[in-house]
Amino acid sequence: MIKMKSPKALILLILMLAGTSLRSYCETLLNGPMLGEPASSEEIAAWDISVMPGGDGLPGGKGSVAQGRRIYEKQCISCHGPRGQGGNADQLAGAGMGLTSEYPEKTIGSYWPYATTLFDMIRRSMPMTAPGTLSDDEVYAVTAYLLYLNGIIEEDTLLDAEVLSAIKMPNRDGFINVYEETGGN
Amino acid sequence: MQEVAGNGLLDRRLFLKTGFGIGAATLLAPVVMKNLEAAPEAAPVNTASPPWMHTPGAGYSTYGMPSKFEDDVVRFPSANSAIPGNGVSWTPLHLLEGTITPNGLHYERHHNGVPQINPSQHRLLIHGLVKNPSFFSIENLLRYPLRSRICFVECGGNSNAGWNKSPIRSEAGYFHGLVSCSEWTGIPLPVLLDEVKPTKKAHWLIAEGADAFAMQMSIPLEKAMDDAMLALYQNGERIRPENGYPLRLILPGWEGVMNVKWLRRLKLTDCPVMARNETSRYTELLPDGKARMFTMVMQAKSLITSPSANMLLREAGLYQITGLAWSGRGKITRVDVTADGGNTWAEAELQEPVLSKSFTRFRIPWQWNGSPATLQSRATDESGYVQPQRKDLVAERGRHGFFHYNAIVSWQIDEFGSVSHVYDKDEIAESSDPVDIDAGWD
Known part of the structure; x- marks a missing residue:
């Protein structure tokens, strides 16, 4: 035996x-041939730019709505239009039509379930002509401006990791998790 | 010839019957024209003794290209005018046969262009909830035991013009061609995960690409351990830059965007990252205002690739109806075809081998009598899922989901042999206001 x-x-x-x-x-x-080389925590920190919905991964720093407006009007307005009204890229704010209307408008305020996604997306992907060039403070500022345009935060809010993590977006509960329900079918 | 369904559909074995092959061939009508514009007239040659039999041919080449007479077999790009690297290019499915998509015609969807990556300057980092966070060079990855499998990759937004109120006029591939099928060769992802040793808390992987979008998507660990692959080769050669060179995540049967290209990082986590492309996009708004999220599996779909939109049947006679079917759930088990708009159906022949989560070629002979006809195909997969009618899909999902359109496709042939895309008769009422789908490729 x-x-x-x-x-x-x-x-x-x-x-x-x-x-x-x-x-x-x-x-x-x-x-497996075990050919991985150990990654140090410093190396991982330099690589890892993911921001989790609970706020893990948000860096230090902060930004204001006013600062964000200045950056937006320089770097973002050509594609996303004045005040995030949309252009050749997504409309980001100012949804006049609800999600059940004939012409639903899916903006940050009407549709996005997590505010952390906004920071993550702007930091890694925006602006499209020079992605990843904004400082963390600038990303906080643009995030603040867009949240302000969508009526999520007040104009005098100073956005940092703690404030951003605490935000509950209006459409947080607007999604059906199809993977949990049926394995993604 | 005995009809097996209305309006001239013939037994799928017709072309295979012993002793009938020659007879059938002589009945074949002229080849279906590729499109309505006639090819330019070539100068007449003596085909019994053509000039190219009397002068030496071209020399060797380092990398072969298609015949110059096939220069219309191309991808169809469509991109954001301000950001040329944000868009798509469609595979010309209507001009191809078989089941494997040539590498140069594999569909593209990039969010900010195609990076040109030197593999010696690229590494994969696996970290997060693992015991051994590690870097892997491409050189080292090439030393791992490789496996090959054939599967399709389909963009979640493929066929989304189907949500339009009026039928789009594009050729079949430029409507449904954000899907392609290749043989992928790479390392089964469980091999590497076993080396880095995920902790018990790990349930998701965040996959990240090294493009200018830094594409990021959350993958359930369950899928990674099932059939995920880190692909290095596509159809025998290293993956093309536009398909993720030097390393691509392949998740057979799952939404294209999750098959992250230019893969540079896998982070194991206890929950999804809620990336922009799994929240704001690649989610499907329903009529009640709720939205479907994490709809990873590409459901069964089929379409007839020939005859299809904008082709011309020059005369009545015997034709071969051919098309593609695929399902993210597994194997296609049958494809039914109708020539009378869905009144009667006949089972098409499936080209062997029928592979799970792969293109399946179907064919059925058809005697066109010269009068109007409406052709459709309907796929069924091994889970029992049946491709829906458009009106049923729209009734269930509304018209603002943008993604995951997989309804039955109708091609109408008029008495002149012109083929066009149509909707079912009972759907025409809603086309009085032909508003396009409500979003572009952002």
């Missing part, structure tokens, strides 16, 4: 008995 030391060994044995193709796949899984 073979004594099983671990569930992994038991699974391996079952797979070995199950057939050659399955067994070879399993051996592959267990015997």
Whole structure:
């Protein structure tokens, strides 16, 4: 009688008995050549720009609505239009038509479920002609201006990680998680 | 010849019957014209002894290209005028046969252009909820045991002109061609995950691309452990830049945007990142104001690629109806075809091998009698899912979902043999206000 030391060994044995193709796949899984090189926490910090919906990943820094307006009118207005009304890129604010209307307007204020997404998106992808060039303070500022345009924050709000993480967007509960319900079908 | 369904559909085995092949061939009408514009007249040659049999041919080439007589077989690009790298290019499905898309014709969807990445300057970082956060160079990844599989990749926004109130006039591929099918070769993702050792709390991976958009999408760990692949090769050669060179995540059957190109980072987390492209976009607004989110699986779809929109049947006679079917849930089990707008259906022949989450070519012979006809195809997959009628899909989802349009497609042939895209008769009432879909490619 073979004594099983671990569930992994038991699974391996079952797979070995199950057939050659399955067994070879399993051996592959267990015997990768291990060619990864360790990543230090400093390296990871330099690479990782993801901002989680709870606020994890938001950097230090802060920005005001007024500062954000100045940046927006220089860097964003040509595609997104005055006050985020839209142009050759998405309309960002000023939804006049609700989501159930014949011409629904999906703006940050009417549609986006998380404010953290806005910071993440602007920092990594905007402006399209020079993505990733805004400082963290500038990203906070543009985020603040867009949230202000959508009536989410007051004009005198100074936006930082703590304030941004605490925002609950109007349409937070407007989504059906199809992956949880049916596996994404 | 016995009809198997109304308006001239014939047994799918017609062309295969022993002793009938030659007879059928002689009945074949002239090849369906590629489009309504006739090809320019070529100078007459003596085809019994053409000039190219009397002078040496061209020399060798380092990388072969299609015949110059096929120069209309091209992708159709459509991009934001201000940001030329933000747009799409459609695969010309209506001009192709078989099931594998040539690499140069694979559809494109970029959010801010195609980066030109030197593989020696590119690394993959796997980190987050793992015991061994690690970098992997491309050189090292090429040393891993590789696997190949054929699967389609389809943009979540493919076919979305179907939400329009009036039928779009584009050729089939320039309407439905944000889908292509390739043999991908790479490393099964579980192999690498096993090396970095995810912790028990890890349930999602955030995948990030090294393009100017820094595309970011959340992938359930369950899918990663099922059939995800880090692809290095496409149809035998290294992946083209526009398809993610040097490294692409392949998630068979799942929405194209999740198959992150130019892959540079996988972060294991306990929840999705709620990226812009899984919240603001790639979600589908329903009539009640709620929106479907994380609709990853591309549901079964089919369309007839020939005859299809803007082609011309020059005369009545025997034609082959051919098309493609695919499903993100698995294998296509049957495709039914109608020539009378859905009154009667006949089962088409499926070209073997029928592979899971891959293009499946279907064919059925058709005797066109010269009078108006409406052709449709309807796919069924191994989960039992049946491709819906447009009116049922619109009734369920409304018209503002933008993504995941997979309804049955109708091609109408008039008495002159012109083929055009139409909607069902009972859908025409709503086309009095032909407003286009309410968003572009942003």
